[in-house]
Amino acid sequence: MTIGKFSTMALAALAPMTAAAAQQAMPAQAPTSLPSMAPAVAPAIDWTSDEDGQRAADRLIALLEHADLEGFAAGPTMAVQARALLDKAKLGVEADRKAADRFLTDAFAGYMDVLNAPVYGVEYGDNWARPSRLSSGVLLKNALAVPSLEAFVTRQASINPVYDRLRHAASALPANDPARTKVASSLERVRAFPTRTKFVLVDSATQRLWMFENGEVVDSMKVVVGKQEYATPMIASTIYYGTFNPYWHVPYHLIRNTIAPNVRRQGVGYLKARGYEVVDRWAADATIVDPKSVDWAAAAKTGDLKVRQLPGGANSMGNMKFDFANSEGIYLHDTPMKEYFKRDVRALSNGCIRLEDAARFGRWLFQGQALPATGGREQHVLIPEPVPVYVTYLTANAIEGQLAYADDIYGLDKAMLARNVPTAEPQSAGAVATATSAAPAS
Numbered sequence: 001m002t003i004g005k006f007s008t009m010a011l012a013a014l015a016p017m018t019a020a021a022a023q024q025a026m027p028a029q030a031p032t033s034l035p036s037m038a039p040a041v042a043p044a045i046d047w048t049s050d051e052d053g054q055r056a057a058d059r060l061i062a063l064l065e066h067a068d069l070e071g072f073a074a075g076p077t078m079a080v081q082a083r084a085l086l087d088k089a090k091l092g093v094e095a096d097r098k099a100a101d102r103f104l105t106d107a108f109a110g111y112m113d114v115l116n117a118p119v120y121g122v123e124y125g126d127n128w129a130r131p132s133r134l135s136s137g138v139l140l141k142n143a144l145a146v147p148s149l150e151a152f153v154t155r156q157a158s159i160n161p162v163y164d165r166l167r168h169a170a171s172a173l174p175a176n177d178p179a180r181t182k183v184a185s186s187l188e189r190v191r192a193f194p195t196r197t198k199f200v201l202v203d204s205a206t207q208r209l210w211m212f213e214n215g216e217v218v219d220s221m222k223v224v225v226g227k228q229e230y231a232t233p234m235i236a237s238t239i240y241y242g243t244f245n246p247y248w249h250v251p252y253h254l255i256r257n258t259i260a261p262n263v264r265r266q267g268v269g270y271l272k273a274r275g276y277e278v279v280d281r282w283a284a285d286a287t288i289v290d291p292k293s294v295d296w297a298a299a300a301k302t303g304d305l306k307v308r309q310l311p312g313g314a315n316s317m318g319n320m321k322f323d324f325a326n327s328e329g330i331y332l333h334d335t336p337m338k339e340y341f342k343r344d345v346r347a348l349s350n351g352c353i354r355l356e357d358a359a360r361f362g363r364w365l366f367q368g369q370a371l372p373a374t375g376g377r378e379q380h381v382l383i384p385e386p387v388p389v390y391v392t393y394l395t396a397n398a399i400e401g402q403l404a405y406a407d408d409i410y411g412l413d414k415a416m417l418a419r420n421v422p423t424a425e426p427q428s429a430g431a432v433a434t435a436t437s438a439a440p441a442s
Contacts, residue, residue, distance in 0.1 A: 125237030256303030334358035
């Protein structure tokens with residue numbers, strides 16, 4: 001694919017257009033307000049009549065044994081009950097088979113409700129980065145039609161490679177291990193992201209970025225994330241282009257707290273010395289505003305001013321940045337402040353994510369193609385194919401099969417415990433079968 005270049009004015013329409021194109025390629029979702037065509041009582045899935053169903057039951061029971069870590073508190077107890085019912089059903093009595101099928105179906109529906117529940121505190125900037133959420137009713141109908149129930153259960157329980165490996169590594173944790181809080185919190189947060197062939201994972205807790213291809217880490221680097229008062233938020237979005245030789249659009253809080261007070265003390269020479277200019281709007285053809293005409297006292301109170309820093313060696317964006325749609329103005333970018341990467345704790349920015357090696361990351365995004373030369377005018381270049389980016393917060397993770405823990409620098413684990421959100425309890429499959437999603441079977 002030939003790399004396309006386009007103007008800053010054209011860029012304004014780029015992200016919405018590409019996001020829309022990605023959404024159009026996704027399966028359509030019917031409005032959830034439509035009446036359901038599901039029966040009032042869903043039939044039980046057949047878990048007991050053949051070897052495939054029994055292997056599926058064994059897989060489900062193994063998952064339920066540790067499902068309290070995933071937010072399904074009833075899971076371990078239901079695993080014991082399901083095992084007893086399944087063993088009894090193997091004796092061949094029809095009533096026992098039906099009882100086991102009904103119980104396993106209800107357990108599966110309850111567990112899937114938890115795995116498909118919305119995740120608190122995550123912003124989806126692009127629908128392509130949003131996981132498919134199938135209702136229990138749709139899942140149960142699909143389960144009745146699939147050629148292999150075992151494969152179906154395994155597929156539906158697989159969230160993404162980060163989640164799956166953490167869940168597996170944590171399955172050996174003792175019930176009283178205090179690290180279970182970190183694991184449960186991290187599993188909830190990373191459940192917000194779907195599996196994609198190629199994606200970026202940014203972890204604010206450890207201040208690292210991972211590049212994934214086909215479920216495997218192919219590269220990693222340090223990052224700098226937001227300090228506590230400007231914590232980097234959790235975001236799922238998509239990178240469509242890179243910006244080279246970028247302007248830095250100064251955030252309003254920095255205009256209010258830093259730039260305006262310094263201009264008032266030192267005069268407008270403060271701006272020129274640092275490559276700042278005031279503009280009337282964010283556009284390539286923006287008009288430069290005479291800083292002497294600005295009410296800097298008012299700007300120091302409100303920050304309501306547009307200030308950008310010219311491309312160059314001193315620019316806070318460095319030589320390149322990688323935008324992705326989100327309401328907080330967060331992006332990945334180069335930085336001239338390389339000394340920050342020598343620190344063990346790198347929660348030092350105003351929210352954006354600084355890359356240890358932006359050029360190496362850029363080459364990965366551009367699939368090895370040469371990056372534009374540094375210096376000169378700002379330019380925006382489409383990457384060969386969109387790449388999802390997941391910004392999350394993992395105080396527990398599985399690294400090479402081993403559990404690794406990080407400090408709760410933003411206090412999100414504590415906040416999760418304080419919310420004390422009730423864990424979803426299992427429902428009768430007859431009740432959950434009234435879901436209306438028209439998503440295709442998977």
